[in-house]
Amino acid sequence: MLLAAVIVVIAVAVVFDYTNGFHDAANAIATSVATRALSPRVALLMAAVMNLIGAFLGTEVASTVGSGIIEAPQGMEGLAVVLAALLGAIAWNLVTWWFGLPSSSSHALIGGLVGAATASAGTVKWGGVVDKVLIPMVLSPVVGFVLAGLVMIAILWIFKDRRPAKLTRGFRVAQTVSAAAMALGHGLQDAQKTMGVIVLALIVGGFHQGTDVPWWVVLISAGALSAGTYAGGWRIMRTLGRRIIDLDPPRGFAAELTASAVLYTTAFAFAAPISTTQTITSSILGVGATKRLSAVRWNVAANIAVAWVVTLPAAALCAALAFWAIHPLFT
Template identity: 65%
Template sequence: MDVLLVVIVVAFALGFDYTNGFHDAANAIATSVSTRALTPRVALLMAAFFNLVGALLGTHVATTIAEDIISIGDVGPHEGLVIVLSGLIGAITWNLITWWLGLPSSSTHALIGGLTGVGIASGVTVHWDAIWDKVVLPMVFSPLIGFLLAFGLMVGVLWIVRNRPPARTQRRFRLAQTASAAAMALGHGLQDAQKTMGVIVLALIAGGFHDPDNMTIPLWVKLSAAAAISAGTYAGGWRIMRTLGRKIIELDPARGFVAESVAAVVLYANAYWLHAPVSTTHTITSAIMGVGATKRLSAVRWGVAKNIGAAWVLTIPAAALVAALVYLVLNPILT
């Protein structure tokens, strides 16, 4: 029974990874598509490829998810697997709700909220200090830094090109967006696919198939998570893409390039330096707002930004509540 449950949990983890891919595909390519730097299909192919590459470039974020959110060593293998499964269902449910509404919420925080909620409901250890340091603080500061960096860099770019021919300059930035979109997709794979790797390792530990003292990520886990998020990315995410690419602000190629470049840098810094699972959605959205504010503050559609902000605030508690309810239903049935 435990072996079957492990297979089910791994399947749900890869299902979450797939929803993460199509939910967050807009993160990497919405700006490039909206400025016509890339066609939608070419952008999706490129994003899928670089998500795959990025997923294989590190394991720091995966280790954080596997070790620093909840501990399931105090419960039996069966209950531990039910805990992980419930957390995943909570995250997937919130992903699908926000995707349907076209809101670019965070798959990262949906997963962390799901694990935290089920941790509270099941009574296992929840690492609140680590959640504060590696989730809450980056959740607050990464979008703020993304906004300020994007605003400052955009002001500098506008000053540098102030005397250049506008049409030729925008054409060059449109070409440069190919590189910045690839960098953003790489960062998305580096961050988001690793979170699924961490959950799969957590499930393997619960089922007794992985040494809890050895946080080496098995190769098959890396490859399956990378493939799932890449496939999900290629499937698209058109509802959210329209919100990011058009509804926040009308982007031009220069602003699209700056927003993507800044967001990618923030993602890399958190993955390699802080080992923090930050939201690619929060980062690119705040960067888009930052470059948009250089036109004038009224150029940003703050009503749309307010709705996005509400989804951000609700993500962790909503996913936590769903996961806790799922656990309370599933635990008596499966244990």
Template identity: 70%
Template sequence: MELALVIGVIVIALAFDYTNGFHDAANAIATSVSTRALTPRIALLLAAVMNFIGAHLGTAVAHTVGKGIIDAPDGTHGLLIVGGALIGAIVWNLITWYFGLPSSSSHALIGGLCGSAIAASATVHWSGVVEKVVIPMILSPVIGFILGGIIMTILLWIFRKSNPHRTSRGFRYVQPVSAAAIALGHGLQDAQKTMGVIFLALVVGGYASPQGGIPEWVITASATAISLGTYSGGWRIMRTMGRRIIHLDPPRGFAAETAASSVLYAAAIGFGAPISTTHTMTSAIMGVGATRRLSAVRWGIAGNIVTAWVLTIPAAAIVAAIGYFILNLVLG
């Protein structure tokens, strides 16, 4: 029974990883596609490959998710908690994807873990949630906004005497590099979250030691699932990020991607913090747009996005609690 549950939870985790890929594909390619630096399919292929590579560059975020958020009891009960968490995250991903809102798959997963654990009366490490999730959740968009504005201001100053058309065309050739960088950061961050959940399921099911490392097959499976999801594309959210927040040109796309990828690398490698790729990239786009003029950013659209950000953790937690109760009723 428990082996079947472990396999089932792993399958659901990889399904979440796939939805994470197509939900967050816009993070890596929306700016490059909207500025016509890359065609959509080439951009998706680039993002998928870089996601796969990025997933193999570390496991610090995976250990934070697998060990630092909740304590799930061993056996069937713990597996139901993890399964409920994944259901909550998947459902919220699909809802926000349907409405074209670039919400955070990462925070949906964290909210799912907390909601399912609370429903099951399991331990939630609130200090870890605050330190590793809430504080980075607040800081990363702020830093992304400021850094995006700083990088764009520097570029404007450097190329202040250049021909605008020629400069824009030059950045169109350079922008695939920054798009690859953000895709690499997405793999480094988001694929690791699924690794952490699968590792948690293996520990709870008795198939891995809490002190052990992430098995290589878990890393490869997570990397493959998120890459396939990315290649399938997330066109609804892509339109929001690439066109509806601000009108992007190649220099601004390059600046936004450079700023966001820098924040992702610093959080993952320096702190093992599971920050949101979506929040960071969206705020960097806003920061870049604000250098043109504040009214260049469509703040109404930005307000809808921020509302989705605020709702993500509690909404995913509620759905995860319901998912846990259903699983417990059927399988417990």
């Protein structure tokens, strides 16, 4: 019975990873597609491959998610908590995908873990939530916005005497590299979150000790995220690529370069599970503001900001409801 429950939880974790992929595919490629640097299918294929590679670059974030957010009870009770967290995160991912809102799959998963643990009267490690989730959640968009604006100003100054047509062609080529870097960072960050949840399920089920991530967990997490990315998230891609600002190749390059730098820094230096969605969106806003403030469609940005704020409590509520629904099956 315990083994069957662990297998079910792992299967649902893979489903979450897949929804994370198609929900967040826009993070890596929306700017490149919007500027016509890459065709949609080529961009999706490139993003899927780089997501796959990025998932093998580290497990620090996985350790944070698996052991730094909640302390789940052993046995069936703990597996019910993990399963409910995943169901809550999936539900919120699908809601925001349907409305084309680039919310954070990462924060949906964190919110799900907190909500399910609270519903079960379990232990939430609030210090870890604050240090590794809430503080980076506030800081990473600010850093992305400011840094992207500075990078864009530097580009405008360095290339001020170049012909616009030649400059556009050059930055379309450069965007191939920056989009690949962004997709690599997405794989590095987001695949690890699913790894952490699977390891947590194995631990509470009694099939694993410590926070090391088995190779097969890395493999299935990377594969599911990559497959979901290739399936694409066209609704959200339209929001990021067209509705916030009218991007050109230099601004697309600056946004992707900045966002990927923030993703790598937080993953390797702080082991913080930040939102790739927030990072790229704030970077797009930053480069747009250098054009002129009116170039940014702030009403769209405001809707996205609301989704960011609501994601943690909404996913927590979904997970709590899921726990109360499935708990009788795990007793």
